[in-house]
Amino acid sequence: GAVVSQHPSRVICKSGTSVKIECRSLDFQATTMFWYRQFPKQSLMLMATSNEGSKATYEQGVEKDKFLINHASLTLSTLTVTSAHPEDSSFYICSARDPQGPLSYEQYFGPGTRLTVT
Amino acid sequence: AQKITQTQPGMFVQEKEAVTLDCTYDTSDPSYGLFWYKQPSSGEMIFLIYQGSYDQQNATEGRYSLNFQKARKSANLVISASQLGDSAMYFCAMWGSARQLTFGSGTQLTVLP
Numbered sequence: 414g415a416v417v418s419q420h421p422s423r424v425i426c427k428s429g430t431s432v433k434i435e436c437r438s439l440d441f442q443a444t445t446m447f448w449y450r451q452f453p454k455q456s457l458m459l460m461a462t463s464n465e466g467s468k469a470t471y472e473q474g475v476e477k478d479k480f481l482i483n484h485a486s487l488t489l490s491t492l493t494v495t496s497a498h499p500e501d502s503s504f505y506i507c508s509a510r511d512p513q514g515p516l517s518y519e520q521y522f523g524p525g526t527r528l529t530v531t
Numbered sequence: 532a533q534k535i536t537q538t539q540p541g542m543f544v545q546e547k548e549a550v551t552l553d554c555t556y557d558t559s560d561p562s563y564g565l566f567w568y569k570q571p572s573s574g575e576m577i578f579l580i581y582q583g584s585y586d587q588q589n590a591t592e593g594r595y596s597l598n599f600q601k602a603r604k605s606a607n608l609v610i611s612a613s614q615l616g617d618s619a620m621y622f623c624a625m626w627g628s629a630r631q632l633t634f635g636s637g638t639q640l641t642v643l644p
Binding site for chain 1: 566568573574575576578581622630631632633634635636637639
């Protein structure tokens, strides 16, 4: 099946610094990738939809200047949390759609990145 | 707008028994898809089963089946012969014209030995 990787799996950073999270589709080309945030014991909340070669579409309430998303190639999207604060500590998950897959709706999820801001 | 409701924050089931996890949805889209995902404590999202809104038969995947009742807008997940490894958070999700997944709040399933 299709595989999506995320790096790093865990990161701890100091308040005020920036952190970049990578999401890669390993065996398919993903024209669309999605970024989610999940707080403990809560559901996944969509942050933004990332389309290759164009600007990301952010959900209401998500600061585009704080959460920078770049989808420069068909296999890589990055999420940069700028000037991170403790309240940004969360589990960040990416997913990718394989338009050529057997189920065009299906999203393949990365393993997630746990961000802790101290 | 589309909405997914999971009313069971937590469920317990005895090993080898069957369990039903409830999911209701609301959408005005004529065409949509319904998914169930399992999220163990490691955090990865594992796809379990899919049901298309026009599918006539209920979806099945091994021990998982989806009880799809379109008129009631429900898409309950049935897990047969529960195993200890089934203990996890389970999310119902829907894909529609907004071209994004909308998730329910989840159900934490605990399988008892």
